[in-house]
Structure formats: structure tokens, C-alpha cells
Amino acid sequence: YRAFLNGRLDLTQAEAVAGVINARTVEAADAALAGLDGGLRDLVEIMRMDCIALLARVDAHIDYEDELEPLNYDEILGMCKDLQASAKKALGTAKKGKYLENGLTVALIGAPNVGKSSLLNALSGADRAIVTEIAGTTRD
Numbered sequence: 001y002r003a004f005l006n007g008r009l010d011l012t013q014a015e016a017v018a019g020v021i022n023a024r025t026v027e028a029a030d031a032a033l034a035g036l037d038g039g040l041r042d043l044v045e046i047m048r049m050d051c052i053a054l055l056a057r058v059d060a061h062i063d064y065e066d067e068l069e070p071l072n073y074d075e076i077l078g079m080c081k082d083l084q085a086s087a088k089k090a091l092g093t094a095k096k097g098k099y100l101e102n103g104l105t106v107a108l109i110g111a112p113n114v115g116k117s118s119l120l121n122a123l124s125g126a127d128r129a130i131v132t133e134i135a136g137t138t139r140d
Contacts, residue, residue: 012041019101028100040090047086054079 004014016035023029054076061071108116117129 010038010041012038012044019097022101024103025100031097031100040093043086043090043093047083047090050079050083050086054083 001014003009003017004011009017013036016032019032019035020029023032058071058076061068108120110116117131120129121127121131
């Protein structure tokens with residue numbers, strides 16, 4: 001908190017530090033550590049620079065229309081679509097980060113002895129549920 005207030009870290013880095021501290025899984029910690037390297041900050045900065053370049057180009061054509069070649073609207077539209085794709089990518093990354101941070105609630109529902117516990121163990125990569133051949137013995 002103080003590092004952010006004193007200008008040592010930007011907001012994305014401060015949030016990454018909090019993410020590392022609060023991480024409940026290795027994947028969440030890894031994602032938070034990537035934020036310390038400026039992953040999101042770099043993406044936002046590239047988008048910011050692209051927006052400025054686009055606005056400058058349009059402004060120049062408004063102010064000096066008779067001195068410049070005609071504006072290529074397809075090119076401007078393409079630049080806007082690229083910015084939109086970058087924004088969607090950033091939002092997708094944020095959504096994935098929320099899943100890593102908060103986890104998911106999943107219910108494995110099915111008839112007795114169909115392999116729900118075995119599936120849970122396979123998905124988690126650990127023996128989270130006791131698996132036996134005796135029907136009705138698992139309590140997850």
C-alpha cells in the first residue's frame with residue numbers, strides 16, 4: 001500500500017502484490033507474479049498509445065484536411081477493430097484472473113458408483129476423495 005502511495009509501484013503492480021499474498025493456488029500466485037512484471041500495464045500502455053495515434057491522425061485530418069491525403073476510412077476502422085480486440089483480450093485476461101483468484105464452485109452430480117469421486121481426484125490431481133469398491137462409502 002505504501003509503495004503505491006509513494007510511487008514505487010503502479011496500481012497494477014500493487015494489485016499483483018496483493019494477489020500473491022492472497023493466492024490460494026500455485027496458478028493464482030503465478031498469475032499475480034506475472035502482474036508484477038507489468039503484463040497488464042504493458043497491454044494497457046500499448047492500447048493507450050494506439051488510441052492517441054488514432055486520435056492524432058483523425059484530428060490532423062480535421063484541422064488540415066486540404067493539406068493531407070484523404071483519410072482512409074477502412075484503415076481507421078481496422079485500427080478501431082484492433083483496439084477492440086486488444087480490449088477484449090485484456091478483459092478475458094481479467095476474467096481468467098478472477099477465476100484463479102476466487103476459484104470455481106463445481107458440483108459433480110450423478111448416480112451412486114458412477115465415478116464422481118474418481119473424476120474429482122483426476123481433476124484436482126490429488127486424492128481429495130476416498131475411492132473404494134464398496135458402494136456408498138464416499139463422503140465428499
